[in-house]
Amino acid sequence: MSDSPAYTQxxxxxxxxxxNWVRQQINLLDPTSGLDDAADAAVAEIALTAQVCGGFRGTEAPLQVFLRNRLGAGPGPSPEWLLASRSSGLxxxxxxxxxxxxxPSDPALLAEAEALLRQPVPDERLTDQSVDTYARVLALCYRFGAERPRFARARTYGDAFANCLRFADWAERRGRLMPLAQMVFCLYLIDPDHxxxxxxxxVIASQRPDGSFPMRMGFGTAEGTGLALRPTLAVLLALHAAIYRRWSSPRPGLSMAA
Incomplete structure (x- = not known):
């Protein structure tokens, strides 16, 4: 079913x-008055998601267009990476x-990341935050899909894949939508044919009528709009990985520091 045209559609x-829901959130920003810390963090999250979606699509993603039109970012190579480099929320x-x-090409950092990805974490120690950290580290190792990392141990790929499956099962059992979406994205990074x-x-059964996603799985979860941005962006990454499977654009110029 995952490869059928109807499912992809x-x-x-x-x-x-x-x-479209994220576009509405972007339109609420007032670039003429400057962005406060919360808005700046939101822009960084949206900008990074937009760039990654564009990488999988092989063409400019709608979110990139929305950001440029609203915030007035001029043409040029990947201005979103500069916004995302603020590392907001980390x-x-x-x-x-x-x-x-x-x-992630720093050898010392890659070795530290590899050790984290291989380490099994007992279920009783799993939290949304620990899964978020794991997902971010793995995504950075893979440059969000742009390349495959060169780990020192071949077993690291399998260990990370097994961890992602276990973390996804944990998220499903506890109804945690964002960790589940993050693990779906990570699984596709490791094995695009999974x-x-x-x-x-x-995940998709929890989409609200306005197009956003809640933190917890279940239709109509009572959460404010402010809590919906990060899970919605996480689902967008998972959906793009599921639809396109592999990065289609030239590798972005990282480091991501401005």
Whole structure:
């Protein structure tokens, strides 16, 4: 089913609805008055998602157009990477933040990332935050799909894949939508031919009428708009990975530090 044209069309429609919702959030920004810290963090998250979606599509993504039209970013190579380099929402000095600033090609950082990806984490120690950190580190190692990392140990790929499957199962059992979407994206990074349609079914069933996604799985989850941005962006990444499977644009110029 995951390769059928009808299924791909369904995922494309769901992604389009979510992108339209994100567009509405972008339109609420007032670039003439400057952005506060919360808005700046939101722009960084949207900008990074937009660039990655464009990479999978092989052409400019709608989110990139929305951002440029609203914030007045001029033409040029990947201005979104510069916005995303602010590492908004990341723990200062944490591994994801250091990788965002220095780039995943740093041998010491890659070794540290590889150790984290191989390490099994007991279910009782799993949290949304720990899964988020794992997902960010893995995505940075893969440059969000633009290239395959050269880990020192061949087993790292399998260990990371097994961890992602286990974390996804944890998220499904606890009804946590964002960690599940993040793990779907990570599974496709490791193995673009993996069939994650069963996991995606749980995710897309939670899309709200306005196109956004809640933090918890389940239709009509009572959460404010402010809490919907990050899970909606996470689902957009998972959907693009499921639809396009592989990066189609030239590799972005990283490090992501401005």
């Amino acid at each position: 369904l995922l494309t429609l769901i992604a389009a609805r979510s992108q 723990e200062p000095g944490g591994l994801p933040e250091r990788m965002m600033r220095s780039g 069939d994650a349609s069963a996991m995606l079914a749980d």
